[in-house]
Every structure is written in C-alpha cells, then in structure tokens.
Amino acid sequence: MTTPSEPEGDQLDPGLSAIMSERRHLINLAYRLLGSLDDTEDVVQETYTRWYALSRRQQDAIASPGAWLTTVASRICLNLLSSARARRETYVGEWIPEPLPEPTEWITGRADGITVDPADRVTLDESVNMAFLVVLESMTPAERVAFILHDVFRYSFAEVADIVGRTPAACRQLASSARRRIRAPQTPAPVAAGQARIVKDFKQAWEVKDITALIGLLDPDATAIADGGGIVGALLHPIEGAEQIARSLVNLEGRLHKLTILERTVNGQPGLIAQQDGITVSVYAFDIAGGRIRRIWAVRNPDKLRPWTMGPPHQESQEQQVVPER
Template structure:
C-alpha cells in the first residue's frame, strides 16, 4: 500500500467512524511527538524533568484555568506520576492512555501503535503497574505537607542534622537547568549529600526566598528572586521520609509561574 492509498484510507476511517478515526490520528501524532521528544532529550544538558504545574489557586497565574488544566492539577497527576511514564516507551505510553482513558480494545490499539493485540496488552499492563506502584506509595496530603514544611524550616535555619533525618537514606535529587542556568548535571544520591546540596543552593543564593506552594497538586517549594520565580521544587514522601526531590530551574519550564 503506497502513501496515497494510506492517506485515502485514513480519510475514509475519519468519515465512517469519526471518533475512532480521530483517535487514531491523534495517537499517531502523539507517537511522533514522543519519538521526537526522546531524541531531543538525548541532546538535553543535564537531567530532564517535566514542567511543573502551578495549582489553579496560585496567585501568580491570572489567566483562567481550562478544563484540561484542571485534570493535570489533580491529585493523581503529581510529579511522581509524571516522572514515571518517561521511563516507558512511546508505544507503552500511548497504549496505556488509549486503554485506561479511552477504553479502546487491544485490537484497536494494535492498529494504532503497530503492535499485536497481545503485545499491546503487555505494554498497557506494564505501564499500569508502574503507575499503580507509585500510587500505593503515596501518603496522605497532610503528612506530605508536614514533612515538606519541616524540610523548609530546616533549610531556613541551616539545620543539616534535621534535614538528614527527614530524608530517606537512599534519597535522590534531580536538578533540571536545561543548560540555561547552573544545575547539577547528574543525580545526587544519599540523605547527607542531598541535604548538603539543598543547603548549598540556598547559601550560594541568599537572595532566593523559598515559599510553600502547591506544585502538581502536592505541597512543594517555590524559589523566588523578588517577584520572579527562579525555581520550583517538588517532593515524593514515603513512610514519612523524603525519597525524591525534583528541582526545576530551567526558565523555559517556569513560564506558567511567571505570568503577570
């Protein structure tokens, strides 16, 4: 089948079954975007993190929040869950969304992603296990907020001992500067190294003010210089210990936080 025949077939599908046809077109576009993004990230300077989303009640955002934005701000779509899919292949991510969000059959998904129905079932199941594992590890919002608040207070006073006590021994910090601003190029592992890194950032930049604020639906820290947001920090807490810290410093990913 040549390209013209495929194009005619796609048009016929859209006319005969609009919902399925448009879903297929959108899914193919997503696959192309994922593949392109994966290639760009190979050239990305340092660690790559998803763009943090401000809560709809955040005062720095003056524009109305659309319905789709409200979905991304939900409790189930926090930083932990947006980081996990990045480890999946584009086909697995699309299979997961089409199955769990649009309830497509695995036969329909197979026609879209170019895999067998059996393989699509495995891809979707694997993706769901990743997400479900993260959800099981989530703690109550008030506990999360209490731990992050204590973390901020320890940073303010330079209390290294307290900071270390709040961190899991295997805690990991990722810092995303995108080559635009200074950031750690590699992951930082361990409670003490993470604590010293966070204190070092604040000591080197005394002009920054860290405030508690909702980040992707969970309490995080927003770093401001005067009124401009210079960084956003989000946390994953398990068993009342911080296991992951994500620091986004790339100004290109902070535009939604700096809208006037």
C-alpha cells in the same frame, strides 16, 4: 496557545463548538503522553490543523469527530515520543517533566499578551504527579501510549490497537509491561496532610539551615535531581544520600536569603517554589514514602516554568541557584 485557524464561515458552524470542546481532553491526553506543555501545544495545534484540512464532506463522513481527534493526537504523540528519546540524549543535564501548578494558580495573563484559556489547563490527578511521570519516561513509546490510553483514559484495547497500529493482544501486553514498571517502585502513598507537613518541615529546616533536621526528613538513600536545560545553572548529575543533599542545601548560605520559598501544589502534590522579585525561578516536587522524602525534583529550566510566572522567560542571575550543589 492559539486556536487553530478556521475556514471562513466556520464561526457559524453548529458543529464547531463540539469539535473545540474536545480541546481539554486532547490537552490532558497529550501532556500525560509527553510530559511537556510545549509539545502538548504543538500536538493539539497540529491535530486541529489536520481536521480543518479536511473537506466538509470528509468531516461529515466521520462518525465520531472526538474519536478521530484523539486518534490523530495519539499518533502524533507516538511519533514525538520516538524522536524525543534522541533529543534528550543531547539535552544538557537531567530532563524532568514539566511541572504544573494548581489550576487556580495558573497565570492567565502572560508577558507576551497571550491569554491562557481554562481549556488549556491540565487537570491534576494521580496520573500527573511527578513520580508517576518520571516512571512513564522509562517506558517505550508504545508502552506509554497503550498504558495511558487504556489505564488512564479507559479506552478499550481494540481502540488502542487502532491508534497504535498493533493487535489488541499486543496492546494488552504493552499495557501490562508498563503497569509492572509503575508498580515496581511504588509504596503506599502518604495522605495529603502528611505530605504537606513533611514539605513544610523541609522548607522551614532549609530556611534556617538546620542540617540535622534536613537529614531527619530525608530517606538515607534519597536522590535530588535538577533540570536547568543548559539555560540556567543546575546540577548535571543527581545527588545521592540524605547527608550529601542536606549539606548541599545548607551550603547555599548567602544565596537562599535572596529568594522567597513558598509552599505550592506541584502536579497535584505538596511542593515548593522559589521566587525572586516575584518571578518563579525554581519548582520543587517531592516523592515521599514512610514519612521521609525519597526524591526531590528541582525544575529550573525557564522554558518549563511558563505556567508559573508572567516574568521574562530567560532571566538569569547568580542568586537564582537554589538547587543543591556538590
């Protein structure tokens, strides 16, 4: 990501550091609203571009620059969410939100020479776990914006109303509707240690192709979804059922040995990554309840794996295919 261009002399502006200190907040807000780092980068860039397009008098007249930046970014996200629905109708296969590594694991030097600043990293918490983000995808754009602003970032409904252009009462209703979507599929979450143990057991069973162990770790009605974006091979449709998923994994014999499977934090939860020659080619997130895996999300689209690797963004080879096949 690059810093927005600044008018000559702004380096000496004592207010500049305060304006740029909002960057992390904007990154965190936009990612939760959009589920895409590429779109998040565009939103933050455009937000700062609009700020610097203001005259000095206009900037000085803004009582709270941070609130102004948040309002602008949120409105851009709202517009993008509306257009994203149309874009995803033409997306090849399933669309999964972009997976994020633990902040300490983010690559700081990229092949294109750009350094990822710590302020550009999304803070991980329960509002970015993959199951949560997937439910957010089922919301209308207005529901998602109202819910994230109010329930996650604690903006008042009066502030949300000003951002989305609706009444506070309407925003309250939007957030309430979104909240019902979030709560409907939820069950008590296992503790992190329990999740990590299940993921570790899954990894070991997969590596030795123990189909019985895999079935035992999966919920009978489990679902596996992959996202290749039409760039690399991946499932076009979900696989349903523990036995079908387990057999699909075991049928990858002859390919799995060419990859290294590692335990990693994915969106704040225990997950797995598959690497080839040190390059991350797949990221796996899990939804676990009742001691079993209910959902597996496998992200293979290289455009969504930039934070995970310094390697070329569009490497493709036959042995990279590690998502379950029919």
